[in-house]
Amino acid sequence: MLNEILFPHDKIREIQDQMIKDLLTSYKNKKHFLMHAPTGIGKTSILAPLLAKAIKNNKTIFFLTSRHTQHKIAVKTLKLIKEKHKIDFTIVDFIGKQHMCPIKDISSLSSSQFYEYCKDVREKDECIHYLKSKNKSPEKAVLLKKLTSLSPLHVEELCKLSKEYCPFEISCSLADKAKVIIADYHHILSEPIRKNIFERANKSLQNSIIIFDEAHNLPKRARELLTANLSTPIVERAIKEAKQFFLPTEELEKIHTNLQYISKSTSISNQETLIKKEDFLYPKELIKSLKKISETPLEEKKRSYILSVASFLESWHGPDQGFARILTKGTSYRKPFIQLSYKCLDPSILLKPIIKESHFITCMSGTFSPINFYKDILGFTNSTLKEYLSSFPKENQLNMIVPLTTTKFTQRSDQMFQNISDILTSLTNQIQGNVLVFFPSYQIKDDIFNLLQFKTKKTIFQESPSLDKQQKEEILIKFKKYKEIGSILLAVSAGSFGEGIDLMGDLLKAVVVVGLPLTKPDLEVKKLIDYYDLKFNKGWDYGYKYPAMIKTLQNAGRCIRSETDKGITVFLDERYAWNNYLQCFPKDLNIKISKEPSTEIKKFLQND
């Protein structure tokens, strides 16, 4: 059996065996497969039976993940399969094109700037890496042969070996023969990118087995791809750009005036309001002409703001159903600005055609619960839903709701924040080692920090808004160094440390989630609630409650990352003990509710 499913190890665990049986039954019944599978189950092993199916039925696997570490795990698993079963197949590992690009300083561009730049240099034959990749030279043939023989290679290794060429183009050439393509979500979700890869690699959705790893991120990623924004600073930059290149500015100035006019003529509460499509609708000929004139600046620079304006106006022509058109007023660097957003509320608009056309799809995540919520909002109909329990030893975890405080808006006060900081001081003093504390917002984090810094003996590290990758890494390195004496990292639930970081072993002893990370009930959230009320009669749950609980569970998941990890997770808010939130916790967390957290922690630590 293990040989038949190309299993990469000598032994299979009971839970993996069950998971693979469920998966294969679903495949046989031509139903997509959605699973909630907690960390440690060995989800990536499903690559093995699906690879066996792909080889037998001449399909290609797309393993899609937004996490760098998951690329490495997938490559490692495929390497093991190849070695153990002595089978030959090609694997290509893609990340975002910009991250693969060998051009110096390319990372300083925003993704849209990069996209425009890359398109432009390719069209004008100005990228030497691209030209070299397009030529059918003997050197290129040697390189492709070498890369195929070394496969599976992690994307970093491939980029290093093909840095004289365009690594993305080289990967596309290899993808033609690939049985497994490891990539990011957007390689499949974005229609132009998907079409490009499919055309070049001779692939199709009908012949694809798609695995969405960490699939709890899918709704957000799909919505983002269909959302478009236009602000007054962007239009101002477009006007400046037009002047700089001696291009007509009249239409752009009218667009700017119109933005200001509609913001003045509509009544705005809380700095935002809904806008009708016809209030900002521009003829398609005008959009076409803006696109045309944007070609001039693109000849000289990597980005055109005129093109950004044209792209937004084009998106605005899209449907109303599943979208919200919102005008926001704000200030940036003390300068007022107006922003118009065409926000996608419904990720199934993007996903439904992919679900319909693909040969087989698997979505998996450690926080894919409630699974029916994901099935509904992503637009799956013909699918199998499975929830597996954690295989980690129960005695290694203490998961506890402490209903002594709340960050509920109406109950926020100096006294409440004093109470929260007192509890945090007591918990962090009692727990030897590092503690990660999450807050629902930067404001609350800062308020608690102001109190905590005078009470705790431990060193405090803090997350600040918009950390880049390097700054985040630096904080983590410092935090890890404190594993013996212990420190506290104050972070925000939806921020940089909320998910995707692995602090294994004794690097992290406890996680405290302070408050409920509910999204600010702005117009977008209200529209989302209305939309899901109409569609599923579950607006409050689907638009407000579940997204917050998923963030909480992601935060909590930072604590126990392996079978041998031991840790404490505290959910510090009285609302977690309310029935409607309590029922969102997976059963295998064995949640306790206690108003005596110190006693519970003492008992847990004594058993250590």
Ligand code: SF4
């Ligand atoms: S074609 Fe390749 S090398 Fe050239 S800019 Fe685009 S990604 Fe970079």
